[in-house]
Amino acid sequence: xxxxxxxxxxxxxxxxxxxxxxxxxxxxxxxxxxxxxxxxxxxxxxxxxxxxxxxxxxxxxxxxxxxxxxxxxxxxxxxxxxxxxxxxxxxxxxxxxxxxxxxxxxxxxxxxxxxxxxxxxxxxxxxxxxxxxxxxxxxxxxxxxxxxxxxxxxxxxxxxxxxxxxxxxxxxxxxxxxxxxxxxxxxxxxxxxxxxxxxxxxxx
Amino acid sequence: xxxxxxxxxxxxxxxxxxxxxxxxxxxxxxxxxxxxxxxxxxxxxxxxxxxxxxxxxxxxxxxxxxxxxxxxxxxxxxxxxxxxxxxxxxxxxxxxxxxxxxxxxxxxxxxxxxxxxxxxxxxxxxxxxxxxxxxxxxxxxxxxxxxxxxxxxxxxxxxxxxxxxxxxxxxxxxxxxxxxxxxxxxxxxxxxxxxxxxxxxxxx
DNA sequence: CATTATACATACAATCACGTTTGTTTGTGA
DNA sequence: TCACAAACAAACGTGATTGTATGTATAATG
Numbered sequence: 001x002x003x004x005x006x007x008x009x010x011x012x013x014x015x016x017x018x019x020x021x022x023x024x025x026x027x028x029x030x031x032x033x034x035x036x037x038x039x040x041x042x043x044x045x046x047x048x049x050x051x052x053x054x055x056x057x058x059x060x061x062x063x064x065x066x067x068x069x070x071x072x073x074x075x076x077x078x079x080x081x082x083x084x085x086x087x088x089x090x091x092x093x094x095x096x097x098x099x100x101x102x103x104x105x106x107x108x109x110x111x112x113x114x115x116x117x118x119x120x121x122x123x124x125x126x127x128x129x130x131x132x133x134x135x136x137x138x139x140x141x142x143x144x145x146x147x148x149x150x151x152x153x154x155x156x157x158x159x160x161x162x163x164x165x166x167x168x169x170x171x172x173x174x175x176x177x178x179x180x181x182x183x184x185x186x187x188x189x190x191x192x193x194x195x196x197x198x199x200x201x202x203x204x
Numbered sequence: 205x206x207x208x209x210x211x212x213x214x215x216x217x218x219x220x221x222x223x224x225x226x227x228x229x230x231x232x233x234x235x236x237x238x239x240x241x242x243x244x245x246x247x248x249x250x251x252x253x254x255x256x257x258x259x260x261x262x263x264x265x266x267x268x269x270x271x272x273x274x275x276x277x278x279x280x281x282x283x284x285x286x287x288x289x290x291x292x293x294x295x296x297x298x299x300x301x302x303x304x305x306x307x308x309x310x311x312x313x314x315x316x317x318x319x320x321x322x323x324x325x326x327x328x329x330x331x332x333x334x335x336x337x338x339x340x341x342x343x344x345x346x347x348x349x350x351x352x353x354x355x356x357x358x359x360x361x362x363x364x365x366x367x368x369x370x371x372x373x374x375x376x377x378x379x380x381x382x383x384x385x386x387x388x389x390x391x392x393x394x395x396x397x398x399x400x401x402x403x404x405x406x407x408x
Numbered sequence: 409c410a411t412t413a414t415a416c417a418t419a420c421a422a423t424c425a426c427g428t429t430t431g432t433t434t435g436t437g438a
Numbered sequence: 439t440c441a442c443a444a445a446c447a448a449a450c451g452t453g454a455t456t457g458t459a460t461g462t463a464t465a466a467t468g
Contacts, residue, residue, distance in 0.1 A: 002414085002415055002416045002417070002462065002463050002464065004414090004415060004416080004464085004465080005464095005465065005466090006414090006465085006466090008415090009414080009415060009416085012415085012416085026324070027324055027325075028234065028322030028323075028324040028325075029322065030232065030234030030235065030322055031234065031322070031324065031325075033454075033455060033456090034455080034456080035454090035455070035456095043416075043417085044416075044417050044418075045417090045418095045455095045456090045457095046415085046416050046417050046418070047415075047416055047417080049416095049457080049458085050414090050415060050416060051415090051416095054456085054457085055456095115322070115323045115331065116322050116323065116324060117322060118232030118233065118234055118235070118319070118320050118321060118322055119232075119319045119320065120230070120231055120232040120235065120320060121231075121235075127319065127384060128384075128386065131384050131386050131388075134381070134386075134389070135386065135388045135389055138389055158405070159401070162397070162398070162401040165389075165391070165394060165398050165401075166374065166398060166401060166402050166405065168377065168381070168389075169373075169374045169375075169377035169378040169381060169391075169398065169402075170370065170373045170374050170377055171373075171377065172376070172377030172378075172380050172381055173372065173373035173374055173375065173376030173377030173378070173379075173380065174373040174376075174377070175377075176376050176377065176380055177338070177372070177373060177376055180331060180332075180335050182332065182335050182338075182339065184335075184339045185338070185339055185342055185369075185372070187369075187373075190369060193366070194366070194369050194370065194373065197363070197366040197369075197370060198370050198373075201362070201370065201405060201406065202405065206432065206433045206434065206444085206445050206446045206447070208434085208435080208444090208445060208446080209434095209435065209436095210435085210436095210444090212445090213444080213445060213446085216445085216446085237424080237425055237426085238425080238426080239424090239425070239426095247446075247447085248446075248447050248448075249425095249426090249427095249447090249448095250445085250446050250447050250448070251445075251446055251447080253426095253427075253428085253446095254444090254445060254446060255445090255446095258426085258427085259426095409468100410467105410468095411466105411467085411468090412465105412466085412467080412468100413464105413465095413466085413467095414463105414464085414465075414466085415462100415463095415464090415465095416461105416462090416463095416464105417460100417461080417462085417463105418459100418460080418461075418462100419458100419459080419460075419461090420457105420458080420459075420460090421456105421457095421458085421459100422455105422456085422457090422458105423454105423455085423456080423457105424453105424454090424455085424456095425452105425453095425454090425455105426451105426452085426453090426454100427450105427451095427452090428449105428450080428451085428452105429448100429449085429450075429451100430447100430448085430449075430450090431446105431447080431448075431449090432445105432446090432447080432448100433444100433445090433446090433447100434443100434444085434445090434446105435442105435443095435444075435445095436441105436442090436443085436444085437440105437441095437442090437443100438439100438440090438441090438442105
């Protein structure tokens, strides 16, 4: 009972990625054996090695699935469809965490990348790929805060670039605290209010 | 040539911890074998297992060394020795990153914890111990921002608690971006300016 | 319809790291 | 000084993973 149809093969490939996500999340990337991934996927290691060269390749494939969910989101930020650019910043940040809330797969992948992966050797390059959208986000923030300043929406005396860096750090930190999700600070429930308060801080 | 003096034994223990830090940083905690740690320390696995129960215990010991470097720093925040509490916040944040710059061992431990460790099983509890100082920091920030509001140093209309959460996220994010240290954003060089700009944002 | 490459399952070999046990020397306390 | 335990080194056994090699049934292709 082998040699399945192309569609079926693609399906098993997807099953393997889904299984990898579960196993990576539970055991961490390092301790996750491809044997266990295969078990959870309902196949053998033969199938895993057929579709992916090794664990790193599987990790990259898993990541790429969720990487491009935010493309439209970033596009929104600089679309300039809102009169007040600061509203665009707010919406962009709210949208990011909304995705984390509504897309469990994406959330799990980000949790793996934040807390269940050691960035050495084959995995070290991922760190910079993960960081790349952040650099983009920073550039967009600079532009948008610049617009806000020009149009008088940014409080007088505030430097757009400085605001961009501040917002980048804020977003990064909120993301990390959101992932850890300690009951004591309850960041996950406060996230929306925090975002609004963060942006309000620089409104004219 | 065994049965060394107590002082010598303590020294080898320290050598093992130092070696662990190097190996963890290079290979990640998961891939770091105690054999390699022993080699770098100039001993055998026998010595490692004599001083530490296993890799996790060694990790905990390594961490604890650097954990209490910031105690005085947090104390400073609520010491109320500065007229303007916002200056205390600024100094506290600057002090944190100054420690990272001046204490390479501490920096390495924090880099291991941020990027070279998978928080599962025996390592999962560490995540909450790491987060505990953050909770403390948040509480202190609430108090200090409250003082600032009372004394009129906080810009009118700003909620002290909201400011505390914003600063916590900022600090967390700055720390993470500082660790990744991409040349593109150059956060590590801008850190001081970012901190000052962050605090300035809420001055009256 | 014969052939071929696909999509796996199974089997194999090799390494590696871990925990434990045993052995050895020598500080140290009585 | 004597007995004991500290502070390791060395050896042992074991299970877990990895990569590869081989087998095989069947979908695709001409």
